[in-house]
Amino acid sequence: MKNRGSFSIAMFLLFTCTLATKCVAQESNVWENYKNAVQNNTEPILPNFSYAGYRFSETGIPEAAHKVFSVQDFGARPNDGISDKKAITKAIEAAEANGSGIVYFPAGKYLINTKDDDLNTIKITSSNIVLRGPKNPSEKAILFFERDMPPTVPEHLWTSPYAIQTKTANESTFITDITGAARRETHTIQVSDASKIKKGDWVIVQVKDNDPKFVEQDIYPLPLNPKWTSIIEDGVQVNERHKVASVSGNKITFVEPIHYTISEQQNWKLYTFPHLTEIGFENLTFEGNWKKNFVHHRSAQDDGGWSILNLTGLVDSWVKNCTFTNINRAIYFSHCAATTAQNLVIDGKIGHSAVSVGGGSTGVLLAFINDKAGMQHASGVGGGSTTATVIWRSKHPAHSSFESHASQPRSTLFDNIEGGFFSGRAGGAVKNLPNHGRYLVLWNYKETDAPETNFPFVAKDMEYWRVVPPIVVGFHGAGTTFKPDEVQIVESLNAPVKPESLFEAQLELRLGELPKWIQDLKNDSPK
Incomplete structure (x- = not known):
C-alpha cells in the first residue's frame, strides 16, 4: 500500500489486454481483498454494496395484494380525449383513506395536465400505495402528460416540479449525539x-x-x-x-x-428518518409531450418541463416494469433507503436526465435501466451526500454518459454498465464540486464510445469535472486508459474480471447464496 496523507490508497499493477487479444477474465485482487477483510473483520478497500435495494435485496419485489381501486370507478375514461387527472387523484385519496390500496389503470391512454387541469403535482402521502397497470405486456396503460410543468422560479430552469411525488408529513428531528469512533x-x-x-x-x-x-x-x-x-x-x-x-x-x-x-x-x-414504505409503481408507461431537440440549459422545458416521478422519503419501495417516453426527467430519488428501480425503459426524444439518486439517499438500487433515448445525463447520483447507490446491469447509448451531479455523493457502484464514458456529462454547479467523493467504483464497465488515452478524472479543459480518485476494475470495450495519479486503483484494464458482478458477489457472500429473484430478473430482462 502507498500512504497518501491519512488515507491508504492501493495501486494494483495494471493487467492490460490489447483489443486484438482475447482476454480471459481473471479473479480480481480487489475482490480477494474484500473477502479477506470480511473474514478477518478488517477494513476492506471496497464498500459493501450488498444492502442496496428493496428489503436489502434479500427478497424480490412483492406482488402487493391490497384492495383494488380502479381509476375508472372514479371517473377516468381512457382514450376519450378528456382529462383523467381528478379521477386519478380521487382514486389515490380513496386508497390512502383505506390504509392501503392498488390504484389500478386498465389498458388505455389517460390524460393528465391538459388545458382543463391545474398544474398541481399529484401527491402520495401514505404507505402501502401501489400504482399499477396491466401485467400483460400487450396491454398498456399510458399516463400521458399533455402540458409541461413550468418552473416555480422562472429564472431557475431546474425548478420545474415533478408530475407525481411521494411526500411524508413529518420532518426529521434530532435524537442524540454520536460518541466515540x-x-x-x-x-x-x-x-x-x-x-x-x-x-x-x-x-x-x-x-x-x-x-x-x-x-x-x-x-x-x-x-x-x-x-x-x-x-x-x-x-x-x-x-x-x-x-x-x-x-x-x-x-x-x-x-x-x-x-x-x-x-x-x-x-x-443521530436524527429521526420519517418515511413511507411499500410504495410501488409498476407496469405503466409515463409519456410526456416533449417533442423538441434537447439543448442543455436552454429552457425550463429542456431541463425539466416533463419531469415524472419525484420519490421522496421512501423505504422498501419500488418502480418496476415501467417505460418513460418523451420526458425530460424520469425519476428522482430523494431521502430514500432500501428502494429499487428495475426493468425500466427510457425512450423517445433525448431529455435531461434518466434515473437520478440524490437527497442523501442510502442504498438505492437501479437495476436493468435501459436508457434508449440517451439522456443528457444517464442514470447516476448527486446531491445531499447520497451513499451506497448501485447502478447494476444497465445500458445507455454511446453519446451519453453516467451522472455524478456533485453535492457530495460517495460510495457509488456502477456494475456491468454498457454505454458511453466521458467527462463533462456528470453535471453539478462549480460551487458544489467535486462531482464525486471517495469510493466511486466502476466494475466491469463496458465502454461503447471512442477510446481516450489517459482519461482524466480531473479535467484540464473545464472546471466542471472533478472526481476523488475512483476504483476502476475490469473496465473494457473501447481501449481507454487512465492517468495513474487520478485513480485509487486500476485493475485488469481492457479485460473483465471475476466475479462478473460485484453487487451479486457481495450479496451472495453475505447471504450464503444468491437470492432467486436475482436470477429470475436476469432471465426475464431483455438482453
Whole structure:
C-alpha cells in the first residue's frame, strides 16, 4: 500500500489486454481483498454494496395484494380525449383513506395536465400505495402528460416540479449525539442516549463540519478550489440512512454497515428518518409531450418541463416494469433507503436526465435501466451526500454518459454498465464540486464510445469535472486508459474480471447464496 496523507490508497499493477487479444477474465485482487477483510473483520478497500435495494435485496419485489381501486370507478375514461387527472387523484385519496390500496389503470391512454387541469403535482402521502397497470405486456396503460410543468422560479430552469411525488408529513428531528469512533464498513456506533431508539427504527447518521482539515481529508488528493463554496462554507456533509438491528445500552447496531468513518473530532449526530414504505409503481408507461431537440440549459422545458416521478422519503419501495417516453426527467430519488428501480425503459426524444439518486439517499438500487433515448445525463447520483447507490446491469447509448451531479455523493457502484464514458456529462454547479467523493467504483464497465488515452478524472479543459480518485476494475470495450495519479486503483484494464458482478458477489457472500429473484430478473430482462 502507498500512504497518501491519512488515507491508504492501493495501486494494483495494471493487467492490460490489447483489443486484438482475447482476454480471459481473471479473479480480481480487489475482490480477494474484500473477502479477506470480511473474514478477518478488517477494513476492506471496497464498500459493501450488498444492502442496496428493496428489503436489502434479500427478497424480490412483492406482488402487493391490497384492495383494488380502479381509476375508472372514479371517473377516468381512457382514450376519450378528456382529462383523467381528478379521477386519478380521487382514486389515490380513496386508497390512502383505506390504509392501503392498488390504484389500478386498465389498458388505455389517460390524460393528465391538459388545458382543463391545474398544474398541481399529484401527491402520495401514505404507505402501502401501489400504482399499477396491466401485467400483460400487450396491454398498456399510458399516463400521458399533455402540458409541461413550468418552473416555480422562472429564472431557475431546474425548478420545474415533478408530475407525481411521494411526500411524508413529518420532518426529521434530532435524537442524540454520536460518541466515540466507528470504522467504515462496520455496523455499531455509540451514542450518548439510546433511550428513544428501538429495533426496527430508521435513523439518519449525520455530520456537517467545515473544519478545513476535515474538508481537505474528505476530498484528498484533490486540491481545494476556492470556488467550491458549498463544501468550504457548509462543510463535509454525511446523511446516511440506517435501520436499527439492535440496541444494547447506548450501543446501536445497524442492519447495514456505515460507509464513512466516524471520528470523535467531528460532532456526529443521530436524527429521526420519517418515511413511507411499500410504495410501488409498476407496469405503466409515463409519456410526456416533449417533442423538441434537447439543448442543455436552454429552457425550463429542456431541463425539466416533463419531469415524472419525484420519490421522496421512501423505504422498501419500488418502480418496476415501467417505460418513460418523451420526458425530460424520469425519476428522482430523494431521502430514500432500501428502494429499487428495475426493468425500466427510457425512450423517445433525448431529455435531461434518466434515473437520478440524490437527497442523501442510502442504498438505492437501479437495476436493468435501459436508457434508449440517451439522456443528457444517464442514470447516476448527486446531491445531499447520497451513499451506497448501485447502478447494476444497465445500458445507455454511446453519446451519453453516467451522472455524478456533485453535492457530495460517495460510495457509488456502477456494475456491468454498457454505454458511453466521458467527462463533462456528470453535471453539478462549480460551487458544489467535486462531482464525486471517495469510493466511486466502476466494475466491469463496458465502454461503447471512442477510446481516450489517459482519461482524466480531473479535467484540464473545464472546471466542471472533478472526481476523488475512483476504483476502476475490469473496465473494457473501447481501449481507454487512465492517468495513474487520478485513480485509487486500476485493475485488469481492457479485460473483465471475476466475479462478473460485484453487487451479486457481495450479496451472495453475505447471504450464503444468491437470492432467486436475482436470477429470475436476469432471465426475464431483455438482453
